[in-house]
Amino acid sequence: MDLPATPAVPAPLAPTGGTPISERAQARRETIRVLLKRPAFIIGNIVMIGWIITAVLGERITPYDPFNAFDVGHLPPGPDHLMGTDRLGRDVFSRVMVGSRDVLIVAPLAAILGVVAGTLLGLVMGYYRGIVDDVLSRLVEAFLALPVILVALLTLVVLGTSAPVVVGVVGILFTPIVARTVRSAVLSERQLDYVTAAKLRGESGLFILSREIFPNVLGPTVVELTVRFGYAIFTVATLSFLGVGIQPPSADWGLTVSDEYTNMIAGVWWPTLFPALAIASSVVAVNLIADSLQSVLSE
């Protein structure tokens, strides 16, 4: 046995063992190829990667120090300051460049928390059905009736505002939404023969859920993660605008809009409009990615 000279097994059988893996890899390559043909997917990625680069490089590439360089306040956009200056005379362009920093940490963490918890819940609800599903479904229903922004506001008032609390609140409020999506995906999977086969083999519920059903609902879960990431930016930006999200001295976009929006009426629109457009560009980019993923994976 220890000398595998010429294989005793006929050659055609050897690839059979490897086929599922290479087939899966091939399918994945195919999905990526189709995705890269979609302009929406490419534009979304370029915009997001752009914001990540400016967030990471930050002060090394901004024309001015975004926090501690003070010029005259509320200078209109011009050659010295492309987007003008804010009320304290800081360069708006430099601040917009570093403004994605906090939201690009808080929002993905909230989305991941919501999707991980929601997927676990959805798998259990969809697979075990019965009383567990009935009770949890009622609870999910009640959570869905909660107005997200208002409950976040209440929780942040009770617990005090800090980044981990924002991540926790947004993540938990997203959990039932994800759970409902995963549950319905599991419901259609559990009817299929491979689940019955695994049951007949005597596999445990845990094994069937984690090794048989979960890989097959991975597609909707990935889509849900991207969609939730978009909503997380939406929600965190709104909370920052309301003053209970990301806190000063951050150059966060939502926070900046909150600081400067009262000056719009007086005609000082630049410190508000540019961060607002930055928020719009990032949420639209994430949603373009999510939308292309959804249509490619569901084909």
Add this chain to the structure above:
Amino acid sequence: MARFIARRVLLSLITLWLLATIVFIIANVLPNDVGRTILGPFAPQETVDALNERLGTNRPILTRYIDSITGIVTLNFGDSFVTGKPVLPQLFDSIGRSAKLAGLALLITIPLSIAAGLYAARRRDRPIDRAIVLLGVTSASIPEFVTGTILVVVVGVQLDLLPVLATPPRDSDVPTQIRYLLMPAMAMAIVYFGYIARMTRAGTIDVLQSDYTRTALMKGLTTAQTMRRHVLRNALIPTVAVIAVQIGYLFGGIIAVEKIFNYNGMGQTMLFAAQRKDIPMLTAGAIVIGIVYMLATLAADLIIAWMNPRIRLDAER
């Protein structure tokens, strides 16, 4: 039908009780000393204790829970920590003003988005359909306060077409009021356009592919007759459901819109309560909006059951 309604109402009541319990848990069970939260970390302990005594926040948790649930049943949501008066009457005035704004937003967005969705579905995969889908994705993903900001800068300040603050002068007539509310309503309408248009498009595409649509066309009905008699009724079912869900979310987005346009509605009341740590006001707001959401989805389910007898009969079985 009566059984269907009874069952549906019972389920709503259970959901409402769970919702009230979740809100109670957030407000009372999380590690939190109400007196300390209000007075801040430097207040002497005796003052904090006295405040907790006065607000009743030092009573056993179960007593407070029973109080809060019976409060909801008897429509008494407790007294404001700030004014000491019952919160519900204060809340009702501002909800009325918010309902005006939300109603105008829905009035703008529902016909437009349904029309866009139907139009796109009938021209599936043509450039105009792609454009509507892209517009839907874009508009649904931008937060209301961002759209509001852009509108204020472009329409209000640069073009000077509409007032930038939403509160109309006292005793103004209805057209003037609408003029003042138009921009904030548009900020909200844009977000909901995306959801409703996409849902209408998806629902219509499903129905257009069905056998009964093909039969209707093949037996010689005109496209208009087919759309009216066969397609619309079924295609709009998911749309009705999504509109009901959005009515609940509408009140979440309204907070930011009211802040941008300085409109004295429910959102401003909630923000003010958050700044003053007026927890009874915030919990009452969350529960009242929960009730609005529940009524909206209940109404939607009844409309759907009326539109499609199969759903009604399934539920009765």
